Amino acid sequence: MKRRPFLKATLAASTLLLSGLFPYTLQAAETIKVGILHSLSGTMAISETSLKDMALMTIDEINAKGGVLGKKLEPVVVDPASNWPLFAEKARQLLTQDKVAVTFGCWTSVSRKSVLPVYEELNGLLFYPVQYEGEEMSPNVFYTGAAPNQQAIPAVEYLMSEDGGAAKRFFLLGTDYVYPRTTNKILRSFLHSKGVADKDIEEVYTPFGHSDYQTIVANIKKFAAGGKTAVISTVNGDSNVPFYKELGNQGIEATETPVVAFSVGEEELRGIDTKPLVGQLAAWNYFQSVDNPTNKKFVDSWKAYAKAKNLPNYQTAVTNDPMEATYVGINMWAQAVNKAGTTDVDKVREAMAGQEFVSPDGYTMVMDKTNHHLHKPVMIGEVQDNGQFNVVWQTEGPVRAQPWSPYIPGNDKKPDYAVKSN
Amino acid sequence: MPTALLRLFPIFTLLLSLLAPHAQAGDAADFVAANPAKQATLLETWSAHPDAARLPLIEALQKGRLASDSNKAPFIQTDTGWQAAEGGDAQPASEPKKLPLNNRLRGLVGTAQASHQLLAKEPAVRLAAAQQLQKSAKPAQLQLLNARVASEDDDAVRDALSLALANLQLIDPDPAIRLAAVRLLGETGDPLARTRLETLLDPAVETDAGVRTAAETSLAQVKRRLLMGELLGQAFSGLSLGSILLLAALGLAITFGLLGVINMAHGEMLMLGAYSTYMVQILFQRFAPDALALYPLVALPVAFFVTAAIGMALERTVIRHLYGRPLETLLATWGISLILIQLVRVLFGAQNVEVANPAWLSGGVQVLPNLVLPYSRMVIIGFALFVVVLTWLLLNKTRLGLNVRAVTQNRNMAACCGVPTGRVDMLAFGLGSGIAGLGGVALSQIGNVGPDLGQSYIIDSFLVVVLGGVGQLAGSVMAAFGLGIANKILEPQIGAVLGKILILALIILFIQKRPQGLFALKGRVID
Numbered sequence: 001m002k003r004r005p006f007l008k009a010t011l012a013a014s015t016l017l018l019s020g021l022f023p024y025t026l027q028a029a030e031t032i033k034v035g036i037l038h039s040l041s042g043t044m045a046i047s048e049t050s051l052k053d054m055a056l057m058t059i060d061e062i063n064a065k066g067g068v069l070g071k072k073l074e075p076v077v078v079d080p081a082s083n084w085p086l087f088a089e090k091a092r093q094l095l096t097q098d099k100v101a102v103t104f105g106c107w108t109s110v111s112r113k114s115v116l117p118v119y120e121e122l123n124g125l126l127f128y129p130v131q132y133e134g135e136e137m138s139p140n141v142f143y144t145g146a147a148p149n150q151q152a153i154p155a156v157e158y159l160m161s162e163d164g165g166a167a168k169r170f171f172l173l174g175t176d177y178v179y180p181r182t183t184n185k186i187l188r189s190f191l192h193s194k195g196v197a198d199k200d201i202e203e204v205y206t207p208f209g210h211s212d213y214q215t216i217v218a219n220i221k222k223f224a225a226g227g228k229t230a231v232i233s234t235v236n237g238d239s240n241v242p243f244y245k246e247l248g249n250q251g252i253e254a255t256e257t258p259v260v261a262f263s264v265g266e267e268e269l270r271g272i273d274t275k276p277l278v279g280q281l282a283a284w285n286y287f288q289s290v291d292n293p294t295n296k297k298f299v300d301s302w303k304a305y306a307k308a309k310n311l312p313n314y315q316t317a318v319t320n321d322p323m324e325a326t327y328v329g330i331n332m333w334a335q336a337v338n339k340a341g342t343t344d345v346d347k348v349r350e351a352m353a354g355q356e357f358v359s360p361d362g363y364t365m366v367m368d369k370t371n372h373h374l375h376k377p378v379m380i381g382e383v384q385d386n387g388q389f390n391v392v393w394q395t396e397g398p399v400r401a402q403p404w405s406p407y408i409p410g411n412d413k414k415p416d417y418a419v420k421s422n
Numbered sequence: 423m424p425t426a427l428l429r430l431f432p433i434f435t436l437l438l439s440l441l442a443p444h445a446q447a448g449d450a451a452d453f454v455a456a457n458p459a460k461q462a463t464l465l466e467t468w469s470a471h472p473d474a475a476r477l478p479l480i481e482a483l484q485k486g487r488l489a490s491d492s493n494k495a496p497f498i499q500t501d502t503g504w505q506a507a508e509g510g511d512a513q514p515a516s517e518p519k520k521l522p523l524n525n526r527l528r529g530l531v532g533t534a535q536a537s538h539q540l541l542a543k544e545p546a547v548r549l550a551a552a553q554q555l556q557k558s559a560k561p562a563q564l565q566l567l568n569a570r571v572a573s574e575d576d577d578a579v580r581d582a583l584s585l586a587l588a589n590l591q592l593i594d595p596d597p598a599i600r601l602a603a604v605r606l607l608g609e610t611g612d613p614l615a616r617t618r619l620e621t622l623l624d625p626a627v628e629t630d631a632g633v634r635t636a637a638e639t640s641l642a643q644v645k646r647r648l649l650m651g652e653l654l655g656q657a658f659s660g661l662s663l664g665s666i667l668l669l670a671a672l673g674l675a676i677t678f679g680l681l682g683v684i685n686m687a688h689g690e691m692l693m694l695g696a697y698s699t700y701m702v703q704i705l706f707q708r709f710a711p712d713a714l715a716l717y718p719l720v721a722l723p724v725a726f727f728v729t730a731a732i733g734m735a736l737e738r739t740v741i742r743h744l745y746g747r748p749l750e751t752l753l754a755t756w757g758i759s760l761i762l763i764q765l766v767r768v769l770f771g772a773q774n775v776e777v778a779n780p781a782w783l784s785g786g787v788q789v790l791p792n793l794v795l796p797y798s799r800m801v802i803i804g805f806a807l808f809v810v811v812l813t814w815l816l817l818n819k820t821r822l823g824l825n826v827r828a829v830t831q832n833r834n835m836a837a838c839c840g841v842p843t844g845r846v847d848m849l850a851f852g853l854g855s856g857i858a859g860l861g862g863v864a865l866s867q868i869g870n871v872g873p874d875l876g877q878s879y880i881i882d883s884f885l886v887v888v889l890g891g892v893g894q895l896a897g898s899v900m901a902a903f904g905l906g907i908a909n910k911i912l913e914p915q916i917g918a919v920l921g922k923i924l925i926l927a928l929i930i931l932f933i934q935k936r937p938q939g940l941f942a943l944k945g946r947v948i949d
Contacts, residue, residue, distance in 0.1 A: 040772050040773075041873065046870075049773050164526070165526055205919065206918045210918060212663055212666075214910075216918075222613065225614055241774075241870050242868065246796070249786050249799075250786060250794045276784075382524065390522055
């Protein structure tokens with residue numbers, strides 16, 4: 001009797017609530033629209049939400065200095081919700097409906113692979129701020145994170161060195177998708193070249209959002225009994241919290257079995273008690289603890305921004321490598337647009353080559369003239385009891401990226417300039 | 423002249439003895455001045471030649487409290503301020519900077535600390551030190567360990583030390599000593615001993631045939647002990663996963679199992695329970711930081727009543743209108759689950775919230791050399807059993823339970839006998855939701871707490887209830903532990919992803935063969 005009206009009411013209420021998800025766009029006369037495509041919910045939200053906020057802060061900073069080409073930048077934020085096909089949908093929406101001049105976004109490689117055909121088809125421009133597995137060089141993407149030779153390979157070299165513990169066996173643990181699988185393929189081939197046999201390499205994958213690491217940690221212990229072992233973790237997203245909790249609970253210590261992570265930074269360690277993790281490693285191109293005036297200003301303005309915008313847990317706001325890469329990427333794009341005098345993708349692409357920016361990692365970052373990647377310094381940091389990293393090793397200076405890793409057969413024939421992947 | 427010198431000699435010795443502690447204290451300055459490679463050599467030397475006076479310095483290093491000021495003078499951080507590491511009451515010239523250590527140095531500091539603790543008076547400290555040295559003793563410590571074994575008067579410590587020594591004696595030139603060491607290693611269940619013994623099987627490494635045979639025997643013994651630890655570990659992690667599945671599914675065993683409501687919003691009740699825990703934690707942090715460690719205990723009743731109240735409200739407003747219409751119930755509860763998720767997203771944000779483990783739920787106890795049982799998991803297994811007993815008592819020993827069973831078996835007859843069926847439905851649904859809330863508290867201690875938390879458990883919960891047999895509490899218990907253990911046996915063999923798929927396939931086959939599940943209600947009441 002009263003059932004139908006009630007159902008309708010429920011439906012109406014849920015539509016109302018859902019509509020809150022949709023982005024709102026500011027109404028302004030002359031602006032340049034900039035897309036921000038990061039997961040604000042789901043398993044990747046732990047990592048990507050701060051990138052969205054960092055992008056907004058950078059845009060605010062640029063607008064405060066008068067914007068680009070005399071126009072203000074107008075951010076269009078969308079939430080692809082850690083759902084890979086939704087990334088492609090949202091990307092198409094940004095390009096065709098909102099007509100953004102550029103997009104800053106993606107974290108996981110699977111999300112980047114999902115939007116790539118969209119950007120290539122519609123000739124859009126994407127800035128990708130996270131370290132990844134390489135094997136890609138699209139004319140429509142600028143990669144401001146690290147390629148394998150700027151992160152993974154130096155990290156393994158460090159683990160094999162005397163100071164890194166002279167590891168002989170390697171446990172490769174990752175989330176089951178393209179980035180960990182490709183990185184581990186490269187690492188396996190690299191380890192072979194260093195004389196490590198297959199019996200000393202173990203590869204294990206878990207699904208996204210995996211939360212029961214009991215067996216895996218027990219297996220790490222078993223494997224480690226066979227000789228000095230290092231764990232190379234390409235676990236992504238919030239699975240890292242149960243993983244590190246289990247490591248602490250089962251008493252795996254960094255002095256015996258160091259874990260080096262490629263996707264864990266200051267942001268992911270908020271919310272974990274890092275005392276049992278002291279000495280565990282992460283390889284990045286930037287840490288918040290890097291000591292130089294540019295970084296101090298960068299960290300201070302981020303903390304002030306987090307406080308002013310009342311971001312969740314702003315008291316413990318931290319910066320990390322992909323945030324820095326986002327910051328550098330947006331600033332470089334703004335410089336390139338100013339140089340080109342237009343936001344036209346082809347002109348901006350040309351202007352990006354060789355673009356320079358004084359970055360918080362203490363170096364002047366240079367965008368390579370041909371390969372769409374930044375020259376970056378590599379740093380290895382150790383977790384401290386306050387959740388920060390202490391840099392224990394770093395390269396002399398910035399390293400040029402090799403997106404086509406020489407450790408994958410056939411890559412020597414790939415061109416060193418960007419071509420559409422088709 | 424000689425006589426004058428002789429007369430001065432006692433004064434010299436006196437002076438030297440006065441200086442002695444300062445000679446030791448130079449270690450801190452040496453260490454601060456050295457580069458990492460030199461620091462490593464220093465630590466190795468100290469490990470081989472321990473000196474009781476050096477212990478405070480090494481402990482400071484171990485705790486990361488050694489620092490140096492701008493003059494490179496070493497200081498140790500105390501609870502109140504800075505103390506000169508060289509002794510005396512010098513004050514730092516500037517704010518001292520902590521000495522960075524890398525993993526290699528930290529490991530060496532651990533070894534050095536253990537070898538210094540061998541000099542301690544308390545046998546318990548010596549025992550712990552000896553056990554540490556079993557893992558990390560360096561060949562340079564051979565002489566030290568020999569001397570300590572000879573002079574040790576506590577049996578337990580001597581045994582532990584002998585083992586540590588045996589590890590180093592495996593490369594002794596004398597085959598008799600090697601043989602004794604190999605035999606001794608056979609007595610342990612240490613995973614490292616296995617690797618050490620395995621290398622001895624190679625004739626190129628071990629030339630003496632007698633030692634090789636002994637190594638083989640010892641290796642078999644060690645392997646047997648290791649296997650035991652591994653099996654126990656697998657059984658424990660299976661039980662632990664089972665208890666988590668059980669906690670997740672128990673509420674559903676009531677709302678779906680007994681009441682027959684296809685409750686897609688069950689996962690969200692778990693999520694709300696976890697968020698209640700988060701809220702209680704926040705309140706404790708703000709108003710009673712001293713009692714923070716107790717917050718999970720307070721969170722239990724809070725989560726129970728919050729989720730029970732929400733469950734009852736849902737039952738009264740939505741679900742009761744849909745009894746007997748399973749398809750609409752499914753869609754409506756699915757919609758409710760979306761609304762609840764979005765509500766939590768709006769209130770708490772889309773990101774995960776931090777629910778920290780109190781100290782008594784972190785860490786674990788070492789049962790065997792290759793088996794550590796984490797406290798949090800043990801507590802959750804116990805808690806799951808407690809909730810099962812509680813639910814069983816509620817359903818079988820109380821008037822409410824009697825009414826619930828009467829209504830589920832024959833609604834009309836129960837109504838005729840004066841059972842207020844509407845009220846019983848509401849209370850039973852509230853009970854199921856409340857138990858899901860309790861499960862949420864437990865889940866918050868081991869996983870992430872976010873708006874999507876429920877989504878990852880809803881499928882597993884239905885699996886458990888359907889596999890166990892709808893309407894049967896005992897079936898759910900058996901199904902949860904069965905699934906947990908099966909999962910943990912399969913996982914190491916074929917990996918986490920494939921394991922899950924295989925389990926799912928097996929369950930489908932099982933349900934095809936036996937649609938009523940493991941346990942089925944017998945009798946004519948079944949419709």
